[in-house]
Amino acid sequence: MIKAIKGTNDILPEEIVEWNYLINVVQKKMQLFNYKEIRTPIFEHTALFSRGIGESTDIVSKEMYSFTDRSENNVTLKPEMTASVVRAFIEHSLGKQSGLNKLFYISPMFRQERPQAGRLRQFHQFGIEAIGSHNPMLDAEVIQVAFEILRNVGLEDLTVTINSLGIPEERAKFSAALKNFIEDRKSKLSEDSQRRLDTNVLRILDSKDRNDQNLLKEAPSILDFLGNESLEHFENVKALLKSAEIPFTVEPKLVRGLDYYTHTTFEITSTKVGSQSALCGGGRYNLLVEQLEGPSTPAVGFAAGIERILLACKSEQAFTPAKEEIDIYLIRLDNQLEKKTFEMASLFRGNNLKVELDYSTRSVKAQMREANKYNARFVVFIGGEEFGNGQIQIKNMQTGDQTLLSIKDLEKILQIVK
Ligand code: HAM
Numbered sequence: 001m002i003k004a005i006k007g008t009n010d011i012l013p014e015e016i017v018e019w020n021y022l023i024n025v026v027q028k029k030m031q032l033f034n035y036k037e038i039r040t041p042i043f044e045h046t047a048l049f050s051r052g053i054g055e056s057t058d059i060v061s062k063e064m065y066s067f068t069d070r071s072e073n074n075v076t077l078k079p080e081m082t083a084s085v086v087r088a089f090i091e092h093s094l095g096k097q098s099g100l101n102k103l104f105y106i107s108p109m110f111r112q113e114r115p116q117a118g119r120l121r122q123f124h125q126f127g128i129e130a131i132g133s134h135n136p137m138l139d140a141e142v143i144q145v146a147f148e149i150l151r152n153v154g155l156e157d158l159t160v161t162i163n164s165l166g167i168p169e170e171r172a173k174f175s176a177a178l179k180n181f182i183e184d185r186k187s188k189l190s191e192d193s194q195r196r197l198d199t200n201v202l203r204i205l206d207s208k209d210r211n212d213q214n215l216l217k218e219a220p221s222i223l224d225f226l227g228n229e230s231l232e233h234f235e236n237v238k239a240l241l242k243s244a245e246i247p248f249t250v251e252p253k254l255v256r257g258l259d260y261y262t263h264t265t266f267e268i269t270s271t272k273v274g275s276q277s278a279l280c281g282g283g284r285y286n287l288l289v290e291q292l293e294g295p296s297t298p299a300v301g302f303a304a305g306i307e308r309i310l311l312a313c314k315s316e317q318a319f320t321p322a323k324e325e326i327d328i329y330l331i332r333l334d335n336q337l338e339k340k341t342f343e344m345a346s347l348f349r350g351n352n353l354k355v356e357l358d359y360s361t362r363s364v365k366a367q368m369r370e371a372n373k374y375n376a377r378f379v380v381f382i383g384g385e386e387f388g389n390g391q392i393q394i395k396n397m398q399t400g401d402q403t404l405l406s407i408k409d410l411e412k413i414l415q416i417v418k
Contacts, residue, residue: 005121005122006115006121007112007113007115007119007120007121007122008120008121008122009120009122009307015310017321017324018310018313018319018321019306019310020321021153021319021321022153022306022309022310022313023106023126023306025149025152025153026104026106026126026149029145029148029149029152030104030128030145033102033141033145034102035102035103035104035128035130035145036101036102036103036104037103037104037105037106038085038088038103038104038105038129039105039107040078040081040084040085040087040088040105040107041078041084042077042078042107042108043075043076043077043078044075044076044078044083044084044087045073045074045075045076046064046066046074046075046076047074048076048083048084048087048292049064049076049078049079049080049083051291051292052082052083052086052087052260052288052291052292053079053080053082053083053258053259053260054200054258054259054260056199056200056259057200057203057257057258057259058257059079059080059111059257059258062112063079063111063112063113064076064077064079064110064111064112065077065079065110065111065112065121077110078107078109078110079109079110079111080109080125080258080303081105081107081109081125081127081129081303082127082129082258082260082285082288082301082303083288083292085103085105085129085131085301086129086131086288086289086292086294086299087292089101089103089129089131089289089294089297090289090292090293090294090295094131095131095132095289095294095295095297098132099132099133100130100131100132100133101129101130101131101132102128102130103128103129103130103131104126104127104128104129105125105126105127105129106124106125106126106306107124107125107126108122108123108124109122109123109124109125110122111123116274116275116276117273117274117276117311118273118274118275118276118305118307118308118311119276120307123305123306123307124305124306124307125303125304125305125306126149126303126304126306127282127301127302127303127304128142128145128146128282128301128302129299129300129301130142130299130300130301131289131297131298131299132297132298132299133298134233134286134298136233136236136237136240136264137240138300139233139237139240139263139264139283139284139300140237140240140241140244140246142282142300142301142302143160143162143237143241143246143248143266143282143302144241144244144246145302146268146280146282146302146304147160147246147268149304150268150279150280150304150309153309153313153318153319154313154316154318154319155270155279155309155312155313155316155318156316156318157270157271157272157312157316158268158269158270158279159249159268159269159270159271160241160246160247160248160249160266160267160268161248161249161250161251161254161266161267161268161269162237162238162241162248162249162250162251162254162264162265162266163222163223163250163251163252163253163254163255163264163265163266164222164223164226164230164231164233164234164237164263164264164265165202165222165255165261165262165263165265165283166222166225166226166227166230166262166263167227167230167262167263167286168262168287170222170225170226170227170230171202171222171225173225174202174220174222174224174225175201175202177220177225178201178202178204178205178219178220179197179201181218181219181220182197182201182204182219183197185215188211188215189204189207189209189211189212189215190207190209190211190212192207192209193207193209193212200259202255203255203257204216205219205253205254205255206253206255206256206257208275216253219253221252222252222255223250223252230263233263233264234263234264237264238250248266254266254267256281256283260285260287260288260291261283261284261285262284262285262286262287263283263284263286264283264284264300265281265282265283265284266281266282266283266302267280267281267282268280268281268304270308270312270316272311272312272315272316273308273311273312273315276308278305278308279304279305279308279309279312280302280303280304280305280309281302281303282300282301282302282303283300283301283302284298284299284300285299285300285301286298286299323375324375325354325374325375325376325377326354326355326356326374326375326376326377327348327353327354327355327376327377327378327417328348328353328354328355328356328376328377328378328379328380328417329355329356329357329367329370329371329374329376329378329379329380330344330345330355330356330357330358330379330380330382331358331364331367331368331371331379331380331381331382332357332358332367332382332383333364333381333382333383333384333387334382334383334384335361337382337383337387340382340387341357341358341382342357344380344382344392344407345357347410348380348417351410351414353414353417353418356370356371356374356376358370371397372397376397377396377397377398377417378394378395378396378397378416378417379394379395379397380392380393380394380395381393381394381395386404390406390407390408391404391405391406391407392404392405392407392413394413394416394417396416403416
């Protein structure tokens with residue numbers, strides 16, 4: 001039997017209810033903050049991601065689903081949206097049409113990581129890219145949108161962590177100092193971190209290895225390398241978050257796994273989803289548009305993992321989506337009346353009522369059980385003596401009340417069931 005590919009999930013109808021609940025909260029919040037939806041293709045030229053995200057990142061160096069198509073194009077299933085949105089922004093000159101583009105997306109992403117709870121190879125993100133302003137209000141707004149969505153779906157166990165990576169010159173000085181600090185302790189570091197010393201020294205700060213973390217306690221802090229402008233930007237973001245009553249902690253080791261960040265970085269984590277604790281991450285990327293050959297344009301954004309959020313919701317029992325129900329279940333008393341039942345279903349459905357009926361030849365008792373299973377608000381009996389006289393029995397499943405009405409008196413029927 002052919003099974004689904006490892007690290008991919010089917011989302012079954014019962015789970016869709018939770019997905020739609022979350023997506024509904026996302027769409028409402030995006031509307032409130034005036035973000036417009038953007039959709040980009042599932043695959044792009046590989047160069048977009050290798051240049052955008054950075055060659056030495058884990059995503060580009062070992063996680064991308066890349067292949068050569070029949071026309072010898074190197075293409076990649078998108079591992080994230082920021083590079084794609086920036087490409088679309090440049091390609092369609094969105095910056096010329098409007099000074100500030102506040103965009104949001106909901107989309108599948110692909111990364112060949114080792115699958116585990118909360119870590120998939122096809123997963124889904126919703127997120128924001130706000131392109132066109134340096135203003136720290138936008139950094140704070142992006143964090144606020146992410147935080148409020150998570151709060152609105154009912155999550156309470158949330159930690160917001162923020163940091164600033166400043167500008168490249170400041171980061172270069174910090175990287176050199178960090179390298180110096182680490183060189184002396186190199187032999188004690190994990191193999192992964194030793195490798196990163198030459199490829200991407202900042203990512204060592206992200207190491208999950210306990211021993212590495214201990215060694216890094218005394219490491220220099222990026223915040224000591226920021227110039228006045230970067231510090232002022234960071235202070236402004238913090239003040240705005242405070243005014244929005246968003247609790248946060250500053251973590252100078254928060255460097256994130258993508259190379260494009262400048263200034264603000266942030267993550268929102270939950271202790272309820274095991275080791276894959278980041279529900280959401282993002283930050284400012286003032287140089288990416290230029291790096292992808294667009295006009296110099298500052299930007300900030302975030303992305304959140306839908307599967308991880310739903311795991312956290314389950315574990316916190318954060319929400320119980322409303323139980324599904326139908327308006328009418330049609331109970332056929334006589335199997336000769338299939339055509340009539342079909343016509344009644346069409347009539348009610350044509351009047352915007354959610355109707356279900358029996359597609360086999362179940363007994364009346366079994367049909368009643370089906371009606372209960374579907375949480376039918378009403379059942380309508382098709383058949384019997386009254387039906388021959390042009391009348392139907394309507395039963396209110398909550399009160400048990402039965403009403404006999406003429407089929408022709410549609411207005412009255414609708415009054416009762418609506
Ligand atoms: P990221 O931190 O790579 O950032 O991913 C954001 C979120 O996507 C994570 O916090 C996590 O919830 C989810 N996620 C990532 N990988 C997986 C996976 N393998 N399985 C399940 N969920 C996963 C970005 O993607 C940036 N583009 C965010 C951004 C937008 N920065 C600025 N703008």
